[in-house]
Amino acid sequence: MKKVNIGGVPEHFNLAWYLTLKDGEYKDKNINLRWHDYPGGTGAMCKGLRNGEIDIAVILTEGVIKDIIAGNPSKIVQTFVQTPLVWGVHVAHDSPYKAIADLKGTKAAISRYGSGSHLMAYINAENNDWNLDDDLDFEVIKDLNGAVKGLTAGDADYFLWEKFTTKPLVDEGTFRRIGDCPSPWPCFVIAVSEAFIESNKDDLKTILEIINKTTKEFKDIPRIDKTIANRYEQQLDDVKEWLSITEWSQELIDKKTVMNVQNQLFALNIIPKIVDYHKLTYKL
Missing domain, CATH: 3.40.190.10 (Periplasmic binding protein-like II)
Known part of the structure; x- marks a missing residue:
């Protein structure tokens, strides 16, 4: 076999x-x-x-x-x-950020460089007319569990992940989803x-x-x-x-x-x- x-x-x-x-x-x-x-x-x-x-x-x-x-x-x-994949833009529940515009220049949690969460952070920045050199910063968190820890501890400010996968974390009050970013393909x-x-x-x-x-x-x-x-x-x-x-x-x-x-x-x-x-x- x-x-x-x-x-x-x-x-x-x-x-x-x-x-x-x-x-x-x-x-x-x-x-x-x-x-x-x-x-x-x-x-x-x-x-x-x-x-x-x-x-x-x-x-x-x-x-x-x-x-x-x-x-x-x-x-x-x-x-x-x-x-397309509908990526939710997530922040910690007690984060001061209320809208995607507030995230300009803050730190994105990504699973690793070259990952979807990394690439879609660029797409999100482009969609919002941010400067790709000045307004993006990254913290590698490996996976969804790492994102929970990273956002809760303040190591990163926001995290893009498929919105239905993260919905239970939004429902229980770990994350807040402040917007969506569909992949254009x-x-x-x-x-x-x-x-x-x-x-x-x-x-x-x-x-x-x-x-x-x-x-x-x-x-x-x-x-x-x-x-x-x-x-x-x-x-x-x-x-x-x-x-x-x-x-x-x-x-x-x-x-x-x-x-x-x-x-x-x-x-x-x-x-x-x-x-x-x-x-x-x-x-x-």
Whole structure:
């Protein structure tokens, strides 16, 4: 049986993977798919792809594009979630900051450099006409638990993270969400190391066929909203709202979208150059 390592954030977006693993669908095809949680997010997964910890990552679009340009020997083989990610802009509950404008020049908590929380801090700054050199400062906090500690202790002033994931922390009074910052592109893609693509194309096709069948039918699974609410400790109304605005994809990300991501990252000086579409993607 072929062992394959895959990584992703331990969030509701990836429940379809858990369901297919629980049902033994990959083992039925002689594939031992092993899921690895990456609470540190995109930066940690990029590192995992580079050092061979994982073969496949369900990863933020902008983060993996940046890292492939920086030398990560991987390719995007498919969009996973087509809709943008809605990033909440969070502060500690007792923070003096009441609006995004108040955060100009303060310190953003980020999971690591090159992560989604890092890149979206730039997008948020750009959206609000801040000076990218003078008005941005960062504190590395590793993950969501680190953000709770960092914001509460005053080590950082604000934190961007997917708003439904952090909603329980807002509900319990740990964070306040003072605004949203949607990503201007599809949020999650499936990236695969080039070495794995070259030697395991058939297994990769099988894995994608299985997960795509589930994501096509995901919203029709009986009581899926209650399953998500219970598993991820979220309010049922929040889950219903999230399901209503979220669409999965079974297709390769298109050239126009990839160039849009690169153009924005280049304009923000996050990437040093714009590369050809085929250097970032692989069509199975």
